[in-house]
Amino acid sequence: MTTEADGRAAPDDKSSRAANIFDVARLAGVSHQTVSRVLNDVPNVRPATRERVEQAIAQLRYSPSPAARALVTKRTRTIGMITPGSTEYGPTSTAMYFNVAARAARFSVDTMTLPESNAAAVRSSVEALLRQRVDAIVLVVTDIAVLDVVLSLDLNIPIVAVAASTRRSPAVVSIDQYRGARSAVRHLVELGHTQIFHLAGPPDAPDAIERIRGWKDELAGNRLDVVEALHGDWSARSGFDLGTRLTDIRPGTAVFAANDYMALGLVAALDARGLRVPDDVSIVGFDDVPEAEFLLPPLTTVRQDFAALGALIMQKLLIAIEEPENVAVSTPLATSFVVRRSTAALER
Incomplete structure (x- = not known):
């Protein structure tokens, strides 16, 4: 340790920079790979080890950058979402509740809004999101022709379409x-x-x-x-x-x-x-x-129930990202009926 002229201790080099994953590993007495597994919620970490790592993270106030995490995991924890350029209640509610579900799962959402919902615009948006290295894509479908485009895409990341349809596919979720x-x-x-x-x-x-x-x-x-x-x-x-x-x-x-x-x-x-x-x-x-x-x-x-729809989309994406072999066809979510005063029995 060096001292300043007035006798006070000079700051250590480590205290003048942000902690990194190797600092956390040294303090917790584990490898940096173990720290990475804890950060990414990989299940095969012993509870006692996980606790030590979490304590070290808190003590050092470590916050991994998205870029650093992407280098380690090959993922950005970002989902691309393509929505129609409208303020209709259904699509906007779907987007809002999906964002809520994504945040709860510690994912960010990069949204692209389409002024025109057609095949060419969708393909262009998908290509733009792929360049941003998103982990998956969600598309809110408002034109039936676009659904055919989505189902024909062959991507190296999961894609989920939100669309009512008689066609059943692991890539489609909907409300009934x-x-x-x-x-x-x-x-x-x-x-x-x-x-x-x-x-x-x-x-x-x-x-x-x-x-x-x-x-x-x-x-x-x-x-x-x-x-x-x-x-x-x-x-x-x-x-x-x-x-x-x-x-x-x-x-x-x-x-x-x-x-x-x-x-x-x-x-x-x-x-x-x-x-x-x-x-x-x-x-x-x-x-x-x-x-x-x-x-x-x-x-x-x-x-x-748009909150349930948002949660279902996120659940399907998590399975598709982590266990693609287990992605299954989803049953459309049920609606409920609300009786108020705009209907009445017909008097005969």
């Missing part, structure tokens, strides 16, 4: 839009309605496709007529515009709207025509957006 739609229509049938219209989402949107399929099958199962669905763009404005076009609607009919915002626009359109909800027309939405219970009337709707 089909059964959710059937539950909505079944509720209206049980209330005595025999003419049930559908305001659908965009014709190429996977969620909209599955909700149409559920609507049609539930009507067919109850031997009720199916009329042509009217397609909107998920917005309240499109729900209002479609509501003005539903010239066949009259007291006693019901409408299943593909999402809550379209249902909101429909309520306004019916009010402008002098029709009351639910006295004249019953309406069911889909999503259970936070505003749904505060609408006038409060909206009966199908609730999606």
Whole structure:
């Protein structure tokens, strides 16, 4: 140790720099490889050894840099996420809850937003994320053609698509839009309605496709007529515009709207025509957006559990990263049905 002119101890070289993995190893009395295993939650480390390493990390205030960790593990603990360039409730909720699940698993998320959701844009985004050496990729699919692109990709890292589809694949996770739609229509049938219209989402949107399929099958199962669905763009404005076009609607009919915002626009359109909800027309939405219970009337709707979806995506990615041979097909997550005051029994 050297001394300064006034007799005080000069700072040691080690105290003037950040601790590294070798400092932690020396203090804990283990190899730097063991420290690396503890940092990356590798299970084959004895509890007593793990405790010594963790104590050394705390004592030295060691914080491994992402670059250093990537060199040791060949991983960046970063997941690339590709989302549509929209503010729709489903995709934005999926992205938010996936980020929550990723942080809980100590992964960061690098998000790319696509102004246009098409095959060329998706391929370009995937290539950009690969250059950033992400450990896996998540893609929120809003165009059915994009799902085919995802399933055809041959990458050296896992990729998971969030998409409602009849196609089952280890690379796809979803919430069960089909059964959710059937539950909505079944509720209206049980209330005595025999003419049930559908305001659908965009014709190429996977969620909209599955909700149409559920609507049609539930009507067919109850031997009720199916009329042509009217397609909107998920917005309240499109729900209002479609509501003005539903010239066949009259007291006693019901409408299943593909999402809550379209249902909101429909309520306004019916009010402008002098029709009351639910006295004249019953309406069911889909999503259970936070505003749904505060609408006038409060909206009966199908609730999606986006927190569970985010956790499922992360769970699938962890298995795909650590144990790729154990990745299996996931069962679509169930929806739940929320009855409020926008639906009523049909008086005969």
